[in-house]
Amino acid sequence: MRGKVSLVTGAGSGIGRATALALAENGATIVIADMDFAAAEETAALITAASSDPDTGAAHTAPLALSCDVTRPAEVARVFAAIDDNFGGLDYAVNNAGICTEVGPISDYSLSSFRTMMSVNVMGVFTCLQHEVSAMRRRGGGAIVNLSSIFGQVSGPGYSAYTVTKHAVEGLTKSVALENAEHGIRVNCVRPSVVQTPLMTGKHVNAAPGSKEWSAYENANPTKRNAQPEEIAAAIVWQLSDEASFVSGGGINLDGAYLAR
Ligand SMILES: NC(=O)c1ccc[n+]([C@@H]2O[C@H](COP(=O)([O-])OP(=O)(O)OC[C@H]3O[C@@H](n4cnc5c(N)ncnc54)[C@H](O)[C@@H]3O)[C@@H](O)[C@H]2O)c1
Known part of the structure; x- marks a missing residue:
């Protein structure tokens, strides 16, 4: 993945963040786009620190941190202009930015929350895909991974809006893979179950480790545990890599056998 x-x-x-670090560890040049610019810069600093470690570091081009709200097409366009200006093209993309701002029964669900989730999880991915495909066609090929979820395949009580968005990501993965197969662009998705990140442990889902909500998610998983972000990142790196050269239009379940039942 060098360069x-x-x-x-x-x-x-x-x-x-775990994916950006794992790609950097494999020598890739990383562009971090996040609406939280301070957090994007922190990830860039972590990559720089890891790459300069004399024991483990792989020297590579410095990461580029950019502020971008994926729901704003003009900001997304600026990211791709910056990629062209700085690096002259794009090889890999991970459409990871996603949210879950409300969990609750559909009868009480706020429409504004539903709109916000559609706008980030679906429109944001759609807008990024438009630019990614154009950039990769100019490059002569590339690989893309979208963040789906087990809720791209099944659902759970309280997750109607999130389920709609992740089913949409699965549909986009298939259609964009088909449209671009002849252009050497592979498009896949990953389907994690519960992963220990601020999305799950923060105020909206409110399942911090040690809470009864967290334990309930652990107990609902056949492995009786939840995942760590690095376990998802490893699969994304593989899907992007040449090792997965004939893998497109599908997804990997990263769910401790949750979907096998
Ligand atoms: N954590 C889980 O259990 C889990 C399970 C399945 C799928 N996923 C999916 O994985 C992806 C990453 O989730 P995470 O758990 O790492 O979440 P996270 O909350 O830890 O990180 C999400 C990041 O996206 C950024 N972001 C949010 N809205 C944005 C926007 N409009 N534009 C640009 N950046 C934005 C945030 O600032 C944050 O840095 C999401 O698509 C999520 O739906 C997560």
Whole structure:
């Protein structure tokens, strides 16, 4: 992956940050796009620190941290202009920025929350895909991974809006893979179950480790545990890599056998 220009949206936290670090460890050149610019810069600093470690570091091009709200098309366009200006093209993209701002029964669910989740998790991915595909066609190929979820396949009580968004991500993965297969662009997704990140442990889902909500998620998993972001990042790196050269239009379940029942 040495020198492969790799965009990770939402890489200021959780799975996105772990993915950016894992790609950098493999020699890729990282572009971090997050609406939380301070968090994006923190990820860039972590990559720089890891790459300069004399024992483990792989010298590579410095990461680029950018402020971008994926729901704002003009900000997304600026990210791709910056990628062209700085690196002259794009090889890999991870459409990771995503939110879950409300969990609750559909009858009480706020429409504004539903709109916000559609706007980040679906429109944001759609807008990024438009630019990624154009950039990769100019490059002569590339690979893209979208963040789906087990809720891209099934659902759970309280998760109607999130489920809609992740089912949409699965549909986008298939259609964009088909449209671009002949252009050497592979498009896949990953389907994590519960991962220990601020999305799960923060105020909206409110399942911090040690809480009864966290234990309930652990107990609902056949492995009786939840995942760490690095376990998701490893699969994303593989999907992007040449090792997965004939893998497109599908997804990997990263769920401790949750979907096998
Ligand atoms: N954590 C889980 O259990 C889990 C499970 C399945 C799928 N996922 C998916 O993985 C992805 C990453 O989730 P995470 O758990 O790492 O979340 P997280 O909250 O730890 O990180 C999300 C990052 O995205 C950024 N972000 C949010 N809205 C944005 C926007 N509009 N524009 C740009 N950046 C934005 C945030 O600033 C943050 O840095 C999401 O798509 C999520 O739906 C997470």
